[in-house]
Amino acid sequence: MHESPPSSDHISQRVSIGALVFLLGCLLSSARVLMEAPAPSRLKESAAEIAKRSDLRFAALKAALPARGILGYVEDPSTTLPTDYYLTQYALIPLVIDHSPNHPLVIGNFPASPPSSASLDHLQLIKDFGNGVMLFANKDAK
Amino acid sequence: MMLAFAALLCLASGFVLVSMGWFRRSPPRAALPLMLWLSIGYGLGIFSVVFLLSRIFVANLIVADVALFAVLLVAWWAISRSRPRLDAKTASSNSAQSPKWLRQSRSAAFAIALCSALYSLVMRALADPHGDGWDAFTTWNLHARFLFRGGLNWRDGFTPLHIWTHPDYPLLLPAAIAHFWSYLGRDEAAVPAIIGLIFTVATVGVLFSALSLLRGRTPAMLAATALLATPFFIELGTSQYADVPLAFYFLATVVLLCLYDGRPVDAKHSPGLLVLAGLAAGFAAWTKNEGVLFLCAIVLVRLLFLVKPAGKREMSQDPRKDWMALAWLIAAAAPALLLIAWYKHSVVPPGDLFANPAGTTLHKLLDPARYWAILQWYVKEFFRFGHWLLIPGTVLLVAFYFVAGREEGPRQPGFRTSVLALTLTLAGYFAVYLITPYEIHWHLRFSLARLFVQFWPSTIFLFFSAVRCGAEAQSNFPQPTAK
Numbered sequence: 001m002h003e004s005p006p007s008s009d010h011i012s013q014r015v016s017i018g019a020l021v022f023l024l025g026c027l028l029s030s031a032r033v034l035m036e037a038p039a040p041s042r043l044k045e046s047a048a049e050i051a052k053r054s055d056l057r058f059a060a061l062k063a064a065l066p067a068r069g070i071l072g073y074v075e076d077p078s079t080t081l082p083t084d085y086y087l088t089q090y091a092l093i094p095l096v097i098d099h100s101p102n103h104p105l106v107i108g109n110f111p112a113s114p115p116s117s118a119s120l121d122h123l124q125l126i127k128d129f130g131n132g133v134m135l136f137a138n139k140d141a142k
Numbered sequence: 143m144m145l146a147f148a149a150l151l152c153l154a155s156g157f158v159l160v161s162m163g164w165f166r167r168s169p170p171r172a173a174l175p176l177m178l179w180l181s182i183g184y185g186l187g188i189f190s191v192v193f194l195l196s197r198i199f200v201a202n203l204i205v206a207d208v209a210l211f212a213v214l215l216v217a218w219w220a221i222s223r224s225r226p227r228l229d230a231k232t233a234s235s236n237s238a239q240s241p242k243w244l245r246q247s248r249s250a251a252f253a254i255a256l257c258s259a260l261y262s263l264v265m266r267a268l269a270d271p272h273g274d275g276w277d278a279f280t281t282w283n284l285h286a287r288f289l290f291r292g293g294l295n296w297r298d299g300f301t302p303l304h305i306w307t308h309p310d311y312p313l314l315l316p317a318a319i320a321h322f323w324s325y326l327g328r329d330e331a332a333v334p335a336i337i338g339l340i341f342t343v344a345t346v347g348v349l350f351s352a353l354s355l356l357r358g359r360t361p362a363m364l365a366a367t368a369l370l371a372t373p374f375f376i377e378l379g380t381s382q383y384a385d386v387p388l389a390f391y392f393l394a395t396v397v398l399l400c401l402y403d404g405r406p407v408d409a410k411h412s413p414g415l416l417v418l419a420g421l422a423a424g425f426a427a428w429t430k431n432e433g434v435l436f437l438c439a440i441v442l443v444r445l446l447f448l449v450k451p452a453g454k455r456e457m458s459q460d461p462r463k464d465w466m467a468l469a470w471l472i473a474a475a476a477p478a479l480l481l482i483a484w485y486k487h488s489v490v491p492p493g494d495l496f497a498n499p500a501g502t503t504l505h506k507l508l509d510p511a512r513y514w515a516i517l518q519w520y521v522k523e524f525f526r527f528g529h530w531l532l533i534p535g536t537v538l539l540v541a542f543y544f545v546a547g548r549e550e551g552p553r554q555p556g557f558r559t560s561v562l563a564l565t566l567t568l569a570g571y572f573a574v575y576l577i578t579p580y581e582i583h584w585h586l587r588f589s590l591a592r593l594f595v596q597f598w599p600s601t602i603f604l605f606f607s608a609v610r611c612g613a614e615a616q617s618n619f620p621q622p623t624a625k
Contacts, residue, residue, distance in 0.1 A: 014545055014546065015545070015546045018546045019240075019546075022538050024251075025532075025538040026251060026367045026368050026371035028371075029532075029533075029535065030259070032529065032530070033373050034262060036262065037261055037265040038265045038266060040265070042269065043268050043269050047270070050271075068295060068298065082306070083276070086276065086279065086306075087279065089304075089307075090284055093288055093291050094291045096299065096301055
């Protein structure tokens, strides 16, 4: 049996129906794009989150620090994620913040609870800026 | 006011550069949208390089910008005078059209997808002005802040103490952001948010306008709808990561290669589009390390096409012209490569991905379990990287292919180059996962979906370049008639 090739009209119709199904499939995901957009009611709170944890939180400390140099950093030893450290560095640029107490000036970042004395070995408090932000001196640092 | 001036200068510099690459003195109206969308990426690329050079040579930024723009204008004037004037005639009149119901449906679907995506992009940018996810403030914006706030001491931030910030990542995005901050005088969070948004929209713009030019309205609308309806593309676009900018430069390279190889033979001798493709690949390499892999893949594939035996050659039958074309491509990408080489050699510590000792790397390369794990993730991500609802976009493309079939006729070398280069780049990512110093599942989990998004706009473009799309899918690409 010899089968005749499909006519161009037939192909065109198939392509048109295929395109329509394709567009419907796309629109399903467009609905997700829309649904997952942040709600207007949460914009204000969400927009300020990073700034609250970085720029605003460290504004007073930054004014008291030198313009350039490398500073140490301590936080609660039970902290599992380094987010607070990263945000400290982000706020204090162009200073370089090393996650180590072995520097003459050391930033203390304790947003959740006051520091335990064990985490502050060899460190001397210079100033408590409030809100868990502190500046220490490490006289043993080389 | 200064920010508006900077934005205008950025776009104008990009447009003059793109215009120089076009092969006629007066660009055809059909190509103008594509040129405008491309201009955004080229402008931001230029701004990035100029900012870094002004930091290195301690030059005044505004003077550098204006001087470069003047040089570009003079070069454009000189090039446009030296070219024969060509009259643009559109290849097809588009008299044959799809059924009315399909035209209305595709327009409605495109409009819905566009509005949904724009709404989502704006809301996301407003909700997360500092970016959504760690990489925004631990890498890209952090580097931008060091470039801007660090002044002459900008290198302080790219220290081995900060391996977690990936100091070896290239600087296109951070330096472009810092450039705008310099005009503004402060590091306003809105700038990276807007740049992220603009790259996302421009990627869709390039996809739509390139397919409109090469294939007509229907494929262009289907392709743009598919990209706009990819939730993870929209999400990543406003995350202030560099994956969408990289996707933009991948797509620009692919589009320009296809345009170059699809041009009429008498216009092919002008390497303008090829130079633009090389520049785009260079900007890709200056955006992320993955871009270096892509650039190498493009050059390698073009080279392989050239060394094929005479009867099986992919390009023209004139080897001398083909070798010259390859030289133009490499020469256009060379400035970016030189900048990257200098940056990696003289400024930053070595990257973390190749930190393994040789013995460990060899051991990992010989471990079949790692191959199997990566392969499984590649297959899984093929179906889910876009976070689609119910039907993955990749499945939709495959299904559409089986229904519509492919356009008849041989594929041009630009198409083949792009497909092979993207495949090679994907294989390169596979190799990097094999030797990664990180726990392999963790690394795959947090990066593979983003890597797939880098390819997604180019894949959609290549797909709709090749698939049959009905009566309206005809080229609007201008066929010149020399006077």
